Amino acid sequence: MATAPDLLPYDRIRADLFRPLSRVSRRYMLATLIFFLVGAAGLVAWGFQLRRGMGVTGLQRPVFWGVYIVDFVFWIGISHAGTLISAILRLTDAAWRKPVTRAAEAITVFALMIGGMFPIIHLGRAWLFYWLLPYPNSRLLWPNFRSPLLWDLTAIVTYVTGSVIYLYLPLIPDMAQLAEHNTPWRRRLYGALSLGWTGSDREWHALERAMKLMACVILAVAVSVHTVVAWDFAMALAPMWHSTIFGPYFVAGAIFSGIAALIVAMGILRKVLHLESYLTRRHFDRLAKLLLLMSLLWLYFTMAENLTVWYGNEPKEMAVFGARTRGAYAPWFWTTVFLNFVVPFVLLGIRRLRTIAGATIASASVLTGMWIERFIIVVPTLANPRLPSASSFYRPTWVEAAITVATFAAMAMLFMIFAKLFPMIAVWEFQPHPQEDD
Amino acid sequence: MYLIAEFREKDTVAAAIRLLRAGGIAPADLDVFSEEPIDLPRGVLERPSRMSLVSVSGAILFGALATAFIWWTQNDYRLVTGGMPVFSFWATGVITFEMTMLGAIVGTFGWFLWESGLLRKRDRNAPVPTVDPGAMCLRVRCRGNDIAGALDALRRAGAGDVQREGEV
Amino acid sequence: MTHTQHRWGMAIDLDRCTGCAACVVACHAENNLPVSTPELAAEGRTAHWIRIDRYYQGEFPDVKVKYMPVLCQQCDEAPCEPVCPVYATYHNPEGLNVQVYNRCVGTFYCANNCPYTVRYFNWFAPQWPEPLPLQHNPDVAIRPGGVMEKCTFCIQRIKRSKEDAAQEGRPLADGEVRPACVQSCPAEAMVFGDLNDPESKVSRLAGNGRATKLLEELGTKPKVFYLHKAT
Incomplete structure (x- = not known):
């Protein structure tokens, strides 16, 4: 079975995919400007927080981790869209992946850039974040490598390095083509970035080999990164955090929200860049099935996590369980179940509803649901500490809301800029000599 | 000096490479240029990799x-x-x-x-052919008395137009 | 870790505690803790290195209130310590969990990992209404905004007493070091001393049948002992 673009002539593919790079419409400028302004507003809010102190957030003893950590876990989760999905599809030689991977890899890089900011935004003295880097302080004391936060730092540094290279490698041939006929500054940009790529068989061999190896490595790194994020919680001696299920639970949740982010991005790109003949219903259908599978896996993990706690009936854990399922945070918990399971199950489980629109709506629902799910994981545990007299309730403030909204705008802006600089689909992968028989 | 020949079919490139190698040209002196990766049959132009x-x-x-x-x-x-x-x-x-x-x-x-040779170009002056989509160019580096044999091999394999570039 | 010279500990007799909160006030004065306003308190911005937890028994009007002063338990195996990426909190040779304010970047991780919730954060740069700044203790640093802090067992008093004893060329006597809370307790419910000395008052109280440790089952090995009769 050939994918749709294989039926199109190569020149047409090239024209279609390079076209968005050369035209900047008024609507594009307006949208980018709006996203930029929203993002800038978030920076102003952060500036306010830096100046006044962390007290401008809703954080209070004992809820020391709030929306920022939720955002951190959420964005790192989104970053699993790219590398993981594209690496799995690359390794299994799934030919239908071709129009999907570039967008996925770009999501990864941008989501990591955004997610990686949150641990810094969250610091009490954010301007000293570099004290976590491995260099000795004035008394020759190095950082504490036993801290899960340093595990996190190394994991994210590795992941960012890996996913930037993973995005960059297959861009090289496209950029070499783009450097051929273009405006002068673009010719210089693409020429420099494509490192003098000539298209010789040595280069192609090295590229394909490197991509195979990178796919293997990035797969392991992606799994480990979200496991380490989960371990930030699971290493703490807090009720319902200190659980062995957290690693796989977070990885599954990350892939789940990553696929959802990819489907939403594809839904938008398809319309905006007129890629209807490249991102077809077949692509959405396959990704939707994957999303449905992950939805069921999410439900399974949620069941496993909560049932064991409920059955064990340990008082400190039950306080958290109660706050989640019937107390102050219950509406959010049940919203999560609805958005993450009921909506995708209906929209993606029934074949007639599994359309492009259906899959996009289900994915938007999953994205919302997964953000709230992270909130449900982070906050009720902290609000119900082991000594009940210290319990409290956490309500985010406008500063936290502004910074959160700004990161979504920043993601949209970065993605839009990327779409103007680089083709959203790897052009060279639609070769006129079909080599992979499906 | 370099010889550059354009091909349309993967099989003809493979045949040309086989003939050239039989004529004593080392694989290191051969380069195939294309706009997309080409899988040549096994044993034609292996690029060992570490x-x-x-x-x-x-x-x-x-x-x-x-x-x-x-x-x-x-x-x-x-x-x-x-x-x-x-x-x-x-x-x-x-x-x-x-x-x-x-x-x-x-x-x-x-x-x-x-x-890939992106960092280490063996010959900065080596000509890089412009390849049309779907076409392949074979670049042969040869010295003095190999040239005639190489030209002959390329013609026999079915290359249309063979260009000569660079100093002999 | 072995504590070669001293191993500081505290015993709190809950049957004596009246919940008067004199210890809280004394701690604020001794350790330069900022004074809160009602608005800030409502936002949860208060910090008390020692707090009085109240537990109620029975139905109104037949209510019994139990008081429990909770301060840093100075655990031997403290969960707050290994999670700090910059060693702002570590275990010193006398068994204290030391908090180095200058090193703290404010990741909050230690506070999340403290089962006793006794770590306090400087949400804003600290402020005192006039003339309170005039009574600051010169032996205690004023913490900037953005760092974590907690009970130190009045480490400045421990240091002072050790220096005094060394100058006079004598060993430190039992009961010579008295943290502000211990000194101010009118019911004399709190006792501070060296757990390495088997003859010290705190060691004897720690061996008392009424002694328990808070959340002992977590294996944190706290050095604060709560004495109360079994009910």
Whole structure:
């Protein structure tokens, strides 16, 4: 079975995919400007927080981790869209992946850039974040490598390095083509970035080999990164955090929200860049099935996590369980179940509803649901500490809301800029000599 | 000097390479240019690669260095926290793993730049043909008395137009 | 970790505690803790290195209130310590969990990992209404905004007493070091001393049948002992 673009002539593919790079419409400028302004507003809010102190957030003893950590876990989760999905599809030689991977890899890089900011935004003295880097302080004391936060730092540094290279490698041939006929500054940009790529068989061999190896490595790194994020919680001696299920639970949740982010991005790109003949219903259908599978896996993990706690009936854990399922945070918990399971199950489980629109709506629902799910994981545990007299309730403030909204705008802006600089689909992968028989 | 021949079919390129190699031209002197990766049949133009080896070596190197580094920093300034040992593989396992993976990434990328020839051009003046989509160009580097044989091989394989570039 | 010279500990007799909160006030004065306003308190911005937890028994009007002063338990195996990426909190040779304010970057991780919730954060730069700044204790640093802090067992008093004893060329006597809370307790419910000395008052109280440790089952090995009769 050939994918749709294989039926199109190569020149047409090239024209279609390079076209968005050369035209900047008024609507594009307006949208980018709006996203930029929203993002800038978030920076102003952060500036306010830096100046006044962390007290401008809703954080209070004992809820020391709030929306920022939720955002951190959420964005790192989104970053699993790219590398993981594209690496799995690359390794299994799934030919239908071709129009999907570039967008996925770009999501990864941008989501990591955004997610990686949150641990810094969250610091009490954010301007000293570099004290976590491995260099000795004035008394020759190095950082504490036993801290899960340093595990996190190394994991994210590795992941960012890996996913930037993973995005960059297959861009090289496209950029070499783009450097051929273009405006002068673009010719210089693409020429420099494509490192003098000539298209010789040595280069192609090295590229394909490197991509195979990178796919293997990035797969392991992606799994480990979200496991380490989960371990930030699971290493703490807090009720319902200190659980062995957290690693796989977070990885599954990350892939789940990553696929959802990819489907939403594809839904938008398809319309905006007129890629209807490249991102077809077949692509959405396959990704939707994957999303449905992950939805069921999410439900399974949620069941496993909560049932064991409920059955064990340990008082400190039950306080958290109660706050989640019937107390102050219950509406959010049940919203999560609805958005993450009921909506995708209906929209993606029934074949007639599994359309492009259906899959996009289900994915938007999953994205919302997964953000709230992270909130449900982070906050009720902290609000119900082991000594009940210290319990409290956490309500985010406008500063936290502004910074959160700004990161979504920043993601949209970065993605839009990327779409103007680089083709959203790897052009060279639609070769006129079909080599992979499906 | 260089000979450049354009082909449309993968089989004719393969045939040309076979004839050239039978005529004594080394694989290092042959380059096939295309706008997309071409899979030539096995044994035609193998490009042996050490990328996996470099990748694994990089991984082992980074992982071992990172672990040794942590061991040294922890023992250089021994501070006890939470009743944990000053150094333990449990607590450093994650960092060892991540740095191992970073070593693999750096090794792969570095070796990609080296092996693809992007960093190390053997001949900066070598002509690079412009290839049409779907076409392939075979570039042959040959010296003095090989030229005639190479030209003949290319013609026999079915190359249309053969260009000569560079000094003899 | 072995504590070669001293191993500081505290015993709190809950049957004597009246919940008067004199210890809280004394701690604020001794350790330069900022004074809160009602608005800030409502936002949860208060910090008390020692707090009085109240537990109620029975139905109104037949209510019994139990008081429990909770301060940093100075655990031997403290969960707050290994999670700090910059060693702002570590275990010193006398068994104290030391908080180094200058090193703290404010990741909050230690506070999340403290089962006793006794770590306090400087949400804003600290402020005192006039003339309170005039009574600051010169032996205690004023913490900037953005760092974590907690009970130190009045480490400045421990240091002072050790220096005094060394100058006079005598060993430190039992009961010579008295943290502000211990000194101010009118019911004499709190006792501070060296757990390495088997003859010290705190060691004897720690061996008392009424002694328990808070959340002992977590294996944190706290050095604060709560004495109360079994009910």
